[in-house]
Amino acid sequence: MLRTHYSREITPDDDGKKVVIAGWVHETRDLGGITFLVLRDREGLVQVTLPKKKVDEKLFNIVRGISRESVVSISGFVKREDKAPNNYEIIPSDVQVLNNADSPLPLDVTGKVNADLDTRLDSRFMDIRRQSIQAIFVIRHHVLKTIRTFLDNSGFKEINTPKIVATATEGGTELFPITYFEREAFLSQSPQLYKQIMMSAGLDRVYEIGPIFRAEEHDTTKHLNEVSSIDIEASFVTHEDVMSILELLVESVYSGVIKSCKHELDILGLQLRTPKVPFKRLSYDEAIDIGNMEWGDDLDTATEKAVGEKIGKHYFIVDWPTETKPYYTEPYEDRPEICKAFDLMHPRMELSSGAQRIHSHDLLLKRIEAQGLNPDGFEFYLRAFKYGMPPHAGWGLGLERLLMTMLDLNNIREVVLFPRDQHRLSP
């Protein structure tokens, strides 16, 4: 057996117990007559102590010769020891070196020396060995788990839609073209059209968590060319209803992380507070007033920042000009120049946008044409509206932005294992 216990499963009360631990050699401290080896596994650090007179000399020499970050499995006895970190240590009876690490290491795992993000991403496998980085991805896992539980409890079914598509789903953004046998195809920019088709299909409430691809040459700390989108679509509801689902979901993500990720939040030095619902609803008109902008334009960065600073917590921007939003967004009947769209904002940036969708085939067709798009490319989508499409609404939420704002990280790349941007395609 290579492992019986993770580090955090051992306590001083296990004094005398035989255990097998396994992981990486975090560091060794050789004091001459006594040598300490700190082993690191996913859960934390364990001190292995080798007093020269009490352990086999062969073992003593093996341990002194192990390079940092080598992979080992160590059998030994737990010893209660006040002088040790966590008040226990392991006195080894056997040390197996399972894999030797080369030296020098591409970056420092112990946290003594900084590394640039670029250096870290080049050696991401080693970067993620650092506890503070690993904590981010453990939290990411809990966020996803919480979201799935929340949506499941709210009656949503998880679906998977194609990522290889024939046409631009929404227009607007640039797509990555790919070769599909003899034809041109694209990587999907959004599951939008497919999740709407599922409303016609009668699945009633669906969600998808998956990658979306945008071929924009943006070069910022909050954009990537491949990100994870959390998308929902629900029938027989209004945009107000899905806004409420969205704010409750954000609330539940925060409280879920606070509950399940105490250890990770400690490592990151964060004290999270669950945002209070309902979030403030700010109209588009109020937002552009704060930013001194012309009516009809999408909010620029400066306005987004100014409004964020003024409000200081999560909020919605509602009642957008119809022309700033995609063709499938439903205009207000009495004021068609504005529409039933909303953006969920964190003070730092946009997290989500959604809307009440058009469910009338004829109106949808008119809107597609009005935006200068060719309806032929949307045939497969429009068909679903001809034979019984219920009223529906939905949103898409950027997982990475939710995470980076929650964890107060300044670069979206921090929350993605292997980020894809204009310059980085590897690893």
Added chain:
RNA sequence: GCCCGGGUAGUGUAGCGGCCCAUCAUGAAGCCCUGUCGAGGCUUCGACUCGGGUUCAAAUCCCGACCCGGGCGCCA
């Protein structure tokens, strides 16, 4: 794509015309040390992104390329 800033040992840095066969930390190799916990002490090793130019002299100034960071734009 535009505007700034930057590229120095494996990693993070100091130096910004001669005082530099380049500073400090970390690391690696070796030695000393029985309670370390960013262990300590001593010795050694390891770098100026590339190409052109200016100058008696270039890590340092200029030009170009490549790469990185920040801001903006683009991105509903």
